[in-house]
Amino acid sequence: MGKEKEGQELIVSRQILSIPQHFSTGPVMGRFLAELRDNKRIMANRCPKCGRHQLPPREVCAICHVEATGWDELPPVGTIRDFDVIYYASPDPLTGETRQVPYVLCWVDLDGTQGDAPFWHLLDVDDLSKVRRGVRVRLVFADDRHGTTDDIRHFEIIPDEPVEGGIAR
C-alpha cells in the first residue's frame, strides 16, 4: 500500500466500494424489459392522443400528459441521430473495472419512432470515421438476458446501407 518517498513512507488506500441497488421497473418499463429478455422484441408505448411512440416507454405521454396505453413492436433497425465518442475511462458500475476507451454511445431513431425518443445505447464499431449521423444501424441482443438494458448488447452498423441525409425523417 505505501511507497517510499525521500525516506518517508506515504500511505495510499485504494478501494472499490460496491453498493447494491434495487431498481423496481414498474409496469411499463417492466413490460419493455420483459419483452427484451423473453422475446427479443423492442416494445414502445403509444400516446392515444398524439399517437407518438415513447422509447424507452414511460407511463405518461411527455407532451400530452395522458396515460400512454397502446403498445407497438418496433423493428430492431434504425438511424443514428446523434452520438458521443467517449475517451474518459470511467468505471463500469457493475464490475468496478475501468472501461476500455474510446467507445461510442449513440442515439438511435428506431424505424417507426418520430424522432423524439431518446434511445441511447453502445455502438460497436472498429473505425470511428464510420460513425456519422444518418448511418443505418441494427440492434444486437445479448445471449444471456436478465431483464436489464444490457439485454441489448449494442448496435452495429449495417454494411452497404445508404446513409440517410437528414437527421429527422
Add this chain to the structure above:
Amino acid sequence: MNEEKDCAFVVEGKMALPYQYFAGAVGSQFIVSLRDDKRILGVRCEKCRKTFVPPRQTCERCFASLADQWVEVGPAGEVTGFTVIRYAEPYQPKEPPYVLALIKLDGADTPLAHILECGDVHKARIGMRVRAVFSEEPKDTILGIAHFEEERP
C-alpha cells in the same frame, strides 16, 4: 392494466465507487506510528496552546505549519460523545450494534472518533475513561488501533 402490472419486477444492480485516499505526509506519519511503534501522535500549536489528534498540517486558528510539531498523546483518554450503530451495511468495520465514540486522548485538545468496546452498548457513557487497544496485525489505516476499551482502575 392487470396484465401490465404483472410485468413489473425488480432489477438487481450495483454502483461501483472506486476511490483512492492519500493520507499525505502528516497522516502517513500518524498511521505508520500506530502500526510500527503503537504510539498515538498529535501535533501541537504552541502559539494557540492546542494539540490536534488526529494530526493536521496547519493550525486551524493561526494557519501556522504544524507538520513537524509532533507530540505523543494517550493511549488513554475520555469519551466526549458517542453513538450506537445499529444498521448493517458492507464496509462497516464490524457487525452492529457497536459504539462509535469521540475520545479526547490525554494530552489532546480535539477528539478522535473510534470504536468503543464496552461489552454492552448500554454501558457507554460520556466521561468514561478508555484506553486504546492496538491491532495485533499491522494495519495501514486508523484500524492500527483496533478499538478502545474501558480503562481498568
